[in-house]
């Protein structure tokens with residue numbers, strides 16, 4: 001099943017795989033010719049029949065050079081192919097994860113996903129590179145060597161099919177143990193990732209609470225666990241290849257003992273006996289190598305099945321279907337909306353709400369009552385359990401999901417900023433160098449968000465790098481950048497979820513004043529408890545689980 005999954009991806013690189021197969025085949029032929037030629041040369045030397053020795057020697061050198069050249073070429077070709085498969089896989093998993101529903105991201109730990117997308121896929125890549133580069137040639141060489149051994153001396157070579165099933169059973173047993181260890185190793189490695197990720201994000205709190213030592217001990221435990229499991233795995237793997245090679249070499253010695261009788265009886269020439277021995281020796285390396293690949297496959301198998309299970313998860317619906325609306329007027333209606341997060345008490349129980357185009361609505365209500373959840377439903381991060389949400393009279397469930405979301409300028413409670421410049425954070429993925437209008441649009445957004453003064457005080461202005469999550473900005477400055485991002489797009493509907501909660505009072509009042517003009521004709525939903533923002537609203541609505549009450553003027 002997992003091979004099928006990999007083959008689906010590898011198929012796109014048929015030409016490269018064909019080239020690798022060709023090079024591998026030629027390389028194996030050259031490798032297989034070497035013991036025969038070497039046997040002839042040594043046999044000739046021993047028996048003193050050196051008439052045609054020069055020619056055989058040249059052929060031997062030619063075969064050696066060909067084997068080396070072909071091995072280099074096939075290694076390069078297989079690295080290129082495996083890296084392209086890996087790149088395809090990386091892009092595929094990124095695309096898939098970014099199109100998964102919000103519920104998936106809220107459930108899954110990001111450390112777990114990160115480990116899969118980086119460390120595990122990296123391991124898979126090195127497994128693929130080694131396997132593609134070496135496994136086919138090892139198989140061909142081993143198979144070829146067995147055939148030649150049979151041709152030279154079928155009675156002695158009969159040992160091989162007797163040893164093979166034993167080898168197979170041993171590999172199966174070791175493989176099972178390795179698979180269990182690989183699973184444990186992966187869990188331990190994810191814990192290292194997740195702990196490091198969480199601790200780095202928590203550095204200010206760790207320092208403020210002087211809990212460096214506690215966190216250091218916790219991290220140290222996770223890395224030591226990972227080390228112990230990785231070492232157990234490495235110890236087993238270290239045994240496989242040399243032990244298999246040793247058994248094969250012992251078998252070759254047994255062959256030598258049997259062969260010497262054949263030599264004494266004159267059945268076999270010294271050249272044939274040498275060739276036989278060299279082929280038996282040739283067999284040990286690929287058999288050992290294949291055993292090692294089998295061990296590594298046990299780890300890769302786990303990664304493949306996890307990749308497969310993520311890639312087979314259902315994507316968020318509405319990406320490839322649904323109506324694509326024009327710019328909305330901004331009329332929003334909720335009809336008897338019920339919603340419950342899985343495993344939690346109900347949040348919304350039959351909510352009704354109408355918002356007219358161009359209206360500015362303030363939503364207030366107790367903590368945890370469901371205001372942000374209502375926004376998540378509007379953006380279709382979640383679908384209501386029952387009831388309907390309409391935009392301009394159209395059920396939002398029937399719209400193409402991104403065209404729906406583009407109607408909104410959403411500013412969440414916590415400013416979501418990335419490590420880049422202020423301007424990049426405002427343009428957020430749009431190519432701001434492609435046209436001059438974007439510079440003007442950024443300047444306008446910055447002015448409206450009351451971010452102009454603080455940005456112009458920075459030596460690099462809009463080009464200032466703000467660090468991970470905007471760490472080099474104050475809370476209020478970060479909020480201004482997040483607000484400017486929404487204003488830059490100029491959508492017909494704004495959702496400001498406590499978007500100015502960290503503004504100082506003067507800036508908030510200035511924002512409210514400027515926005516009255518700038519947001520004219522736009523529908524604006526402000527979630528707030530702040531008087532200045534409440535004053536901006538046409539209506540103030542208090543949200544409770546089952547009703548929205550108009551409290552305009554009462555607060």
Ligand SMILES: Nc1ncnc2c1ncn2[C@@H]1O[C@H](COP(=O)(O)OP(=O)(O)OP(=O)(O)O)[C@@H](O)[C@H]1O
Nearest residue numbers: 106341344347365366367368369370371372373374
């Ligand atoms: N992803 C989630 N999974 C499970 N429960 C959640 C999730 N997000 C929110 N909740 C729960 O749903 C309820 C409503 O949360 P919500 O964030 O909508 O409240 P809110 O009214 O915006 O609160 P606040 O004023 O504190 O921001 C809370 O009880 C919260 O614990």
